[in-house]
Amino acid sequence: MARVVDNPQIAFRLARAIVSDVALYNQSKVKEGIENDTVFDLLNDELQEGRDHYLTRVSTEVENREQLYDRAIVDIMIKQAGKIKSPIW
Numbered sequence: 001m002a003r004v005v006d007n008p009q010i011a012f013r014l015a016r017a018i019v020s021d022v023a024l025y026n027q028s029k030v031k032e033g034i035e036n037d038t039v040f041d042l043l044n045d046e047l048q049e050g051r052d053h054y055l056t057r058v059s060t061e062v063e064n065r066e067q068l069y070d071r072a073i074v075d076i077m078i079k080q081a082g083k084i085k086s087p088i089w
Helices: 008-025 027-036 044-057 065-081
Strands: none
Touching: 008 027, 008 044, 008 065, 027 065, 044 065
């Protein structure tokens, strides 16, 4: 069994790794979602599965643990998709 993370920096790195995997394995959905401003609808199941996994690995004692995962979504999936033509930007 994997150890539970209790360090916020490590928790954030874990969140980024999980979101990176979601983005990598769903590149076409990310592209389509950014282009049509539906990325969260298209990737809802995948992002929720990643969040569930993240929450099982990160201690409830880590401050803002949910926000760390949300921040990872923005950093990894949204910011890096900035080159995709979209009405979002």
